[in-house]
Amino acid sequence: MARRRQAVTIRHVADDAGVSLQTVSRVINNEPNVRPAMKDRVQASIDKLGYVPSIAAQRMSGSRSYLILALNDRERTIADWQSRQGTDWVDQMLLGGMLKCAEHGYRMIFELVDTHNDHVEREVKAAIAALQPDGVILTPPHSDNPLITELLEEANIPFARIGSREPGAGVPIVMGDEGAARAATERLIAMGHRRIGFIAGPSEYQVAQWRIDGWRKAMEAARLPTSGLCERGDFGFESGLAAAAKLLDLEARPTAIIASSDQMATAALEVARERGLRIPEQLSLISFDNTPIVRFTEPPLAAIDQPIAATISRAVELLIGAAGGESLPTGPIDVPAGFVERGSIGPAGGANDD
Structure with missing residues (x-):
């Protein structure tokens, strides 16, 4: 042997x-x-x-643990994994976080916590006691959960709040949601669209409201109507079906729709086809996230490209700096989103614009 x-x-x-x-x-x-x-x-x-x-x-060798802890929502993460519908939020988190950690000799640990249950405080305390992380990354909806943020503040652990602009402890980092929604809406307006529908995410996520704000500001600046053109979903496919149906069944239906997730956008694509609408000749579609699934639809979906990896990388960089004695910025730090134009958008046509 x-x-x-x-x-x-x-x-x-x-x-x-x-x-x-x-x-x-x-x-x-x-x-x-x-x-x-x-x-x-x-x-x-x-x-x-x-x-x-x-x-x-x-x-x-010292007071550092050389670990960064990232907390993600348990219920939604498990649902995405089980559905196997192409969501890559976690993949992008790991890509940005692990590569940046490796540059500094760190490791990133990924934990799931249910922000809605009565055990969240106990779960977070147990993770902190076991890992003693040098910093913690909170993703929505944990980012503004006072049970978590106050616990980390009391423990004197630096943390970053992804998707949060709220003042307070920790550094808030946003991913350009409002600006991206506004830019996407302005692109459609420039293509001649006058009735642009919006499928928003759930109200418990601040980013959902920021995206509505971006859409509404672009519409109002162009003096275009918004009444009755916004429906909410929960980021999932089934909710997208219901929201898209409401918009496309309007007497004066929209000629374009922006959906706040790729799953809701693919749902809108299915509803449009059921109604015999050609994409993009009769309906233009834009999605948020730019996960792999949107490249394989027919036509491929134009998408706002969420800078998840870059955002988590920036958060890791700031937290490692804080572990070395640097001060965290008071923020918020804005990491701009991109836009990928594909075949699902085109000039307004075959419409019933006002």
Whole structure:
């Protein structure tokens, strides 16, 4: 039987470089009080021996845990996973967060918490006690849950609130929702559309209202009607079917619809086809999120591209800085969204515009 290769330890690095364990530890943790020549010498031994620092070793060397904890909504996340409908919110979170953590020798831990139950405080306290994270990322609807934000504030743990503009502890980071909705609406107006419907998300999410605000501001600036042209869903497909049906059954139906999620947009596409409407000749459609599913519809859906990975990456960067003694910005920090134009939008035609 082959013998297991002996693991390279911090002591091997110290012996090879001819320095103390404390010096190696300071280099590994990127502390400022190490001379450049000494840092190069230790790094050369690390590279030569193939030493990979463990989180346990790093945690023992100081007050940091080298962990960032991200909290996501349990109910909605599990529903998305089970439906297998192409939602990639979590994938994008991990992409942005894990890559940024890796740049700084950190790890990101992903936890699901139900913000609606009576155990949220206990669940968050248990996660903090077990992991002792250097920072926490809160996603909607956790971002403005006072049970969570006050607990983190009392524990003196830096945290970022994604999708929140509310003043208070933690750094609020928004993903350009209002501006993106306004820009998408203005694009449709420029194409000649005068009745533009909007399928919004649930009221418990602040971002849902920001998107309505962006749509409404663009419509009002162009002196176009909004009354009766906004319906709410819950970001899911079934709710999109109901909302789209209400809009498309109006006597003066919209010639374009913006939906606040890809699932609701694909639902609107199905309802339009049931009514014999051609896309985009008789109805233009724009979606939010730009998840993989919108590239495979017929026609492919134009979409507001949510900068999820970039937003989580920015949050990680700020939290790691705070763990090193930097102050968190009071915010809010706005990470702008993009827009991907595809075949689901075109000039207004075959319509009954006012």
